[in-house]
Amino acid sequence: MATPAVLVDVGRLDRNLHAMAASTARRGLALRPHVKTHKSIEIARCQLRQGAAGISVATLGEAETFAEAGLGEIFVAYPLWIDQERAPRLRALAGQVRLTAGVDSLASVHQLAAAVRRHAKLEVPVRVLVEVDCGLRRSGVAPADAGRVAVAAARAGLAVDGVFTFPGHSYAPGMPARAAADEAAALADAADSLAAAGLPCPVRSGGSTPSAAQAAGPGDGGPVTELRPGVYAYNDAQQVILGSCTLDEVALSVLATVVSTPAPDRFVLDAGAKVLGYDRPAWVPGHGLLPAFPEATVTGLWEHHAVAVTGAGPRPAVGDRVVVVPNHVCTVVNLVDELHVVRDGQVVERWPVDARGRNS
């Protein structure tokens, strides 16, 4: 196997999938995993076999990949803008699967409704969830405005199932609990806003991997009805640092070769940003973790070089192979065409990254 190569430990993957399925089921939460993390038909099917209610995707392109593979329940968790190019694709998808679209503005509601209306033969209606912001300050309306958008969607003939939010401010040390509380408050307020407008709100969807364990679902008397975590399938260095998992629960890694040892305290790996990604929030100490060299830090990253300093630990030799746990697994998966699947220490299979690059 040539390096850099992306390895998946299928035993760890299975355990991660089971753990989240069990944790959400125990709390009465539906699980609708975000498949942008793995982009893999094989893994999505596994999530569904373990009880997932459907899948979440970020783009129509991802939805198309999974719909073609026969997955029938897809939520595009994104504030969709259905322009001329996307309208026929949306209609085709809506005829193929039970499709739910995210909206966060009156303009996007009207575009979506117009796209659906232009297709007389459409038998399966497009369902919508209104996106609300719970503190990330990315997309989504204020929870109190959710009713206004939902009413517009209902009047335009769309089936409104409820609301969704992404508590992405969970991605910082000490923040997961607060983000989960913000998520619960925003979803409750948004449901109230729909109720005030005379609309039910059966789906109150939240979830990120760092905040998932603290999401307030039915089992805890909370308002959240479903979660959409993605990263938990593989985990990564960010999740280790945030405390969402241990290093032994990381199921994806990058195998690299030491290509240079230019100084006594420095070594260079052939896994650069074109496989590891440049993702590095300020609270992450380097460009990935090196489990076999815990005192080393990857201080520099270029397209095809990772430079590590040894700290007080040893330095590998030129030609040695070193495992890197990447900071953000979603980026890594999207950079490669195939994954080397490892079981009991042996590469047993290769999996394609089915939806790689499906950005639009």
Next chain:
Amino acid sequence: MATPAVLVDVGRLDRNLHAMAASTARRGLALRPHVKTHKSIEIARCQLRQGAAGISVATLGEAETFAEAGLGEIFVAYPLWIDQERAPRLRALAGQVRLTAGVDSLASVHQLAAAVRRHAKLEVPVRVLVEVDCGLRRSGVAPADAGRVAVAAARAGLAVDGVFTFPGHSYAPGMPARAAADEAAALADAADSLAAAGLPCPVRSGGSTPSAAQAAGPGDGGPVTELRPGVYAYNDAQQVILGSCTLDEVALSVLATVVSTPAPDRFVLDAGAKVLGYDRPAWVPGHGLLPAFPEATVTGLWEHHAVAVTGAGPRPAVGDRVVVVPNHVCTVVNLVDELHVVRDGQVVERWPVDARGRNS
């Protein structure tokens, strides 16, 4: 065309290629452009037609893509470690093209020589350039050690053509001139080191886009004989900020759609990190430039969202299309399978990214 889409302005691309070809020729410098930027057979051929001496690549996989397309002169500008998997590939390449490999250690020299020796029928020898560090502190030996590595390579039967360095510390405001001076000093010292060992050093290869204009070549009585810039073909926000080019000389951009305007001073684009890349050195003010909204800053980036704040300028509406100049073009090109080629404002063609993902 669905957004996000990567657009190439072919008029600007042509001008950029011509300008670098003319600038290097005028100064007596050979040009061996690094094709990891564009990964495009079409553009590499254009560079050769305009007088490039060959191409530089980062990996054997990139070399294979371009060799299969008939390009005959390839330098793998990387400290190669020729393991069991790579040895047959290297031999195949060496039988197909005039191949030059980078080395920066005795171990890598011995591996390379062993890989070549195991193939009795090899008619075209593998040539080598010794990598020296000129201040980036990435890979490369100290210039004074170049002779030692070169002697080992010559004794092992490899043809030593000279030395190379990458003045990548040019990537910071105010640094291009200093990096060019460091490059010249390191290449001169390295050539002296080879001379002291009785070896000629006809190739003294340097070059990065920010430092290229200040490289000290024959025309200026300097030691540099060739340059390997890559980014200049397209340019990007980093080059604009460093002063290597103007905004009008950026030939690649990302077309995005405004999908949300959640606050009066904020808008959200559908071009996220999976097309723009997370690359953002501390001296770059945002995640890409917005030429039509010069007062706006892209303050936040997620996989499928770019969040911009308007500053004192206007805010586009949901559904508007906005052009983003990405921070680092090499990352963008490697994230997509095809480019939309624009001439005189019209999309006239699509080009594949031939070597996308060829990381190993």
